[in-house]
Amino acid sequence: MTTATTTTNAPEAASGSLLLTLMKLRTFIALFAVIAFFSIFAPNFLSTANLILMAKHVALNAFLAMGMTFVIITGGIDLSVGSIVGLCGMVTGGLILHGIDLQFGYTIYFNVVEVCLITLAVGIVIGAINGLLITKLNVAPFIATLGTLYVARGFALLSSDGQTFPNLVGKPELSTTGFAFLGSGRLLGLPVSIWILIVVALAAAYVAKYTPIGRHIFAVGGNERAARMSGIRVGRVKMFVYMFSGFCAAIVGLVVSSELMASHPATGNSFELNAIAAAVLGGTSMSGGRGTIGGTIIGAFVIGILSDGLVMMGISSFWQMVIKGIVIIVAVVVDQAQRRLQQQVTLMQLAKKG
Amino acid sequence: MGPIDDDNCVLRLDDVTKVYSGIVAVRHANLALRRGAVNVLVGENGAGKSTLMRIIAGVEKPSLGRILLDGKEVEFHSPADAQRHGIGMVFQELNLFGNLSVAENIFATREITRGLRGIDHRAQIAKATEFLDRLDAGIDAETLVEDLPIGQQQLVEIAKAISLDTRILILDEPTSALSAAEVDVLFKVIRELKAQGVAIVYISHRLEELMRIGDYITVLRDGQITGHAMVKDIDTKWIVRSMIGSDAKDFAKSVEHRLGAEIFRAEEICLPRRTGGLAVDHVSISVRAGEVLGIYGLMGAGRSEFFECAIGQHRHSSGRIYVDGTEIDASDTSGRIRAGLALIPEDRQREGLVQALSIASNLTLASLDRFVRFGFHIVGEKEQSAITAAIRDLSIKAPNPDFEVTSMSGGNQQKVVIGKALMTRPKVLLMDEPSRGIDVGAKADVFRTMRRLAGEGLAILFSTSDLEEVMALSDRIAVMSNGRLVTVIDRAEATEEMIVTASAEGHKTTREHA
Structure with missing residues (x-):
């Protein structure tokens, strides 16, 4: 029973914290993405x-x-x-x-x-x-x-x-x-x-x-x-x-x-x-x-x-405005998702300890 | 428990148990509510009264057991569900919209509409006036709720409950914010509702009030029903005995040490209440180094307000505070902290912690000046070693001090708040309900810490509404009631009855004046 739970939990936790790391670095990733995109x-x-x-x-x-x-x-x-x-x-x-x-x-x-x-x-x-x-x-x-x-x-x-x-x-x-x-x-x-x-x-x-x-x-x-x-x-x-x-x-x-x-x-x-x-x-x-x-x-x-x-x-500068708006909205949505995921990961760590 | 007369019994809880994650809030409770009577429920904080009532009102579902309404088993899925069955509850924290009118509040979520033409305000007001008149409330249905005094707001809540054809009306500490005159109005309303056959559930800490209005009384302790009787057959002694029981909790043993010189003195502390009167009424008190002074009182007795005045949270409070014999000039919190006072607030989440910050940052928040070089640079190692020391001294279970403070259990969060206060190196520690909402183990740790600090020569003032706690921990016991300091007794001479009687004192005298 215990082994079963640990084996199912471990990869979940790992993928959770990997995703979390990615989300935390999202501004960096976005920066590299725009630089890469425009250099091409x-x-x-x-x-x-x-x-x-x-x-x-x-x-x-x-x-x-x-x-x-x-x-x-x-x-x-x-x-x-x-x-x-x-x-x-x-x-x-x-x-x-x-x-x-x-x-x-x-x-x-x-x-x-x-x-x-x-x-x-x-x-x-x-x-x-x-x-x-x-x-x-x-x-x-x-x-x-x-x-x-x-x-x-x-x-x-x-x-x-x-x-x-x-x-x-x-x-x-x-x-x-x-x-x-x-x-x-x-x-x-x-x-x-x-x-x-x-x-x-x-x-x-x-x-x-x-x-x-x-x-x-x-x-x-x-x-x-x-x-x-x-x-x-x-x-x-x-x-x-x-x-x-x-x-x-x-x-x-x-x-x-x-x-x-x-x-x-x-x-x-x-x-x-x-x-x-x-x-x-x-x-x-x-x-x-x-x-x-x-x-x-x-x-x-x-x-x-x-x-x-x-x-x-x-x-066109009109499209620029649309794109800028979308980027901001996406950023905030990802921010909220990260917050939730963070809480889940912390709770999971707590549960594991307890 | 006497035999339950089924004719008169409108609702029965049959062997109800409620378990929250790991904590049994109510165990195997049997309760009968009678129609046309005031069913009183008493018990200390955390005894399970509120849980029981939340089960009846459909806010919570019982983990085990049945609810029988008129002899038939029912299941409430939501408060609305319970309302449909004629159960109304007036919560201690009023659930009204201050920015809406009385009529709009009464008909919230079931507005009287005229099809597409919107809300029929005239009909709502007429109907609301009808209900208010039944209560003899003298409230205009068109006034905004926020313009009403708190007692009348309570009547609006009750009017809202009756408007739902309530057969069972639960009142959770309805008098905690009321003046004596308002209490009399409320009692008149209760008597009328009783005459109309409504079953009233009345929860209160004020024993004298219960004796006045109650018909049947049920006492709860640690989630169990420990007494059930007709009010006319019993006295306050019986209630106290059933409330406290005999099994003692785990308190740290008092360490024998000599008391030092007087270190804290408050003189004539007054704080006006927004609704008139005084929340803190000329309180003067003095504490010696190494002494633990327990302040007992019911909700609204003015204990928290007294502490807040002492720490400089209320600009319009008056009176003088002395630490080590010198009067403190500073009236703001940071000045008071520098003078050697520290407060551990009652509401950990709202006033104690900054949730977004780490455990470490929370610990040092009030004392950053101690770790600073050149007046602005925080020296990392200094701060770190202080944090490590605090975590060790208070046995805080923090795997990593850089984690957010919310990742810990309530007890450990409380220890962080205590650690933060201690880091300012206070001479006087004010603790407002230090054991509220934490588990047994953490409670014992907190009590042990209090003892140790007293042994080290700190003066400690703590407030509690737990009789056992105040008896076990204090060197002296002060009792506050309705903003006044009623009495200060040495622990050796204090009895539980004396304390309970004193805690109702303030209300009695105001009533005589009224």
């Missing part, structure tokens, strides 16, 4: 120039998706990131072109480094406003960030009356030159924006894994009440994630303006949806408590490569 069907896909260009596209979404990942892990959502990108771009452009007019004949100009720091601060402040609305005034994250989405976009449009700030070359006498470095400069052959992405990603992954605040982010999303009971300052944790999300969005605002050498107030429209998609594709659970920075970055690459590759194959 899209001409020039694997050329260095193309890879670097794609990486630059992906980087923009990856920044936002990292901030979004932390927010989603705490059980929230940040819809305002796209607008923050737009507003921060306009802040950068405005400061470089026009400085701050003090209304009595003087205008303050900042150098490029100062402009970048101010822009980052603007992003963080908007994130802090989101955080305050959510923690102090108990507004649901969806609504709070929907509100700031409109407000930020509105201010971006107001700042130039809907016009573009063109030609952000700056003037040498005001030391506002050199802004192009962020978007088109290179270090050791890689674009600067990729280096920034690597630094921020490593820092975020480190925070998630090796710091108390990182652990607290997961705890708050996993069970807010238990986190509170354990003495975690839930409000502070939430403030942190929304401020970090705002920070990431500000980086994107800077990079986009620098790449185009112009700021347009509609920049970043619907970027937040791509960021959410990348996070979800990377295994972040919308109900909170689960997710990784690494997974999110891979998710961003899958989405980015998918859309660039489809463009290179000359597939």
Whole structure:
């Protein structure tokens, strides 16, 4: 009797855990699948120039998706990131072109480094406003960030009356030159924006894994009440994630303006949806408590490569949307299936022990 | 057990046994419910009252035995099935939709419709008013349920039950959230229903209430029926005796050790209740190092709320907390934990554990600051060795601390919650019902741990609604009732009767005031 049960159970368990491993690696598998597919069907896909260009596209979404990942892990959502990108771009452009007019004949100009720091601060402040609305005034994250989405976009449009700030070359006498470095400069052959992405990603992954605040982010999303009971300052944790999300969005605002050498107030429209998609594709659970920075970055690459590759194959942008949607739905379905399978495998292990 | 008069008996359970995975919740129970009478059911937590009632209400099926309704054997496949046979149950946790009106609640799932023209709200309201008037409830059928006080919500539930032509009405602890005046209204309703021939099953912990309203009484202990009598023939002493029995459970022996100086003092802790009144009513208490103080009380006595005030979960609570003679200024939980308090919450799943995290992360969640270098970097080895030590000290059966915490049994999960609290190196440990929902072996482990910690000089306050437990584990026993601290007795002087009487005290006095 015992031998019979063990012989029937063992292969089942083995196939169960093999399937589980496959499912856990699904984002990787998807990444390799899209790379393999496009290297065969899209001409020039694997050329260095193309890879670097794609990486630059992906980087923009990856920044936002990292901030979004932390927010989603705490059980929230940040819809305002796209607008923050737009507003921060306009802040950068405005400061470089026009400085701050003090209304009595003087205008303050900042150098490029100062402009970048101010822009980052603007992003963080908007994130802090989101955080305050959510923690102090108990507004649901969806609504709070929907509100700031409109407000930020509105201010971006107001700042130039809907016009573009063109030609952000700056003037040498005001030391506002050199802004192009962020978007088109290179270090050791890689674009600067990729280096920034690597630094921020490593820092975020480190925070998630090796710091108390990182652990607290997961705890708050996993069970807010238990986190509170354990003495975690839930409000502070939430403030942190929304401020970090705002920070990431500000980086994107800077990079986009620098790449185009112009700021347009509609920049970043619907970027937040791509960021959410990348996070979800990377295994972040919308109900909170689960997710990784690494997974999110891979998710961003899958989405980015998918859309660039489809463009290179000359597939209509309408079909691209359909395909992207299907990929996201499949990812979530597989995620749920994995969760169920995981539970079964754990139960089976428990049953075997008991 | 006296002979069962078949004329009056509407429902009988014949030799019913219910087994959950490995645990026998009810064994060989014979129960007769009489029409036109209040059939009272008492027993401690986990004695099997609720299981028995869930069997009658069709929520659970008996593993063995028969249900006889009017002498005929019946089988209920669902609560709806039982409802069709005229059995209604008002659960302790009310099952109402707060966002719908009273009438809509009463007719939920069997709305009165006019074909394609949708719900006939006017007819529903008229009919609902009829039922509410029968209860003399004075409730407008059009109000939203969430706008009603809890006592009236209970009446809505009862109205819903009668609207189903209920012949057997089960009330599970109906008074646990009611004020004295509301209890009087409820009792009036019960008497009227009784006069109409409805068989009422009344479950409660409040002995004084049972004596007031009950006709027949059945006592349960450890899944068995240990007493059955007419209420007029017995007294509270008899009930307590039948409830507790004589066979002792496995408690850790108390280790003789000297008590230290006072280490925890609470002064005048008050917490207002949302429905008015005080959930914690001027509670002052002090505990010495190495002392175990058991807080006994019924559901809703304010024990959990007192603990939550102590750990800083209620911003609008008032009063002062002293640890080691100094008043704690911090009013938030993390400040209180740093000052040397730690709470093991009652509801392990909702308040104790983060289910998505591993066993290891759960253990260190409250004390990460201890393992940190440069103020932000968690040192892996330090954390790991603390986890290993905790698993060893508490004999947690965790094959791999990196597994999710939900992969363990309830008892081991409870040990993780205790481990998490201990890792903050508390001076005072607050344990809210530490033995709830865990198996016998784990219970013994938890009790042993409590003893050991007390021996090491920790002050322990624990709450329980198990008489045996409070008698066996405490150095001193405090009894809370209706938010007030009624009495504090030395274990040597305490008797079970004193405790039971004291636990009903708060309700008596409020009634006199009312």
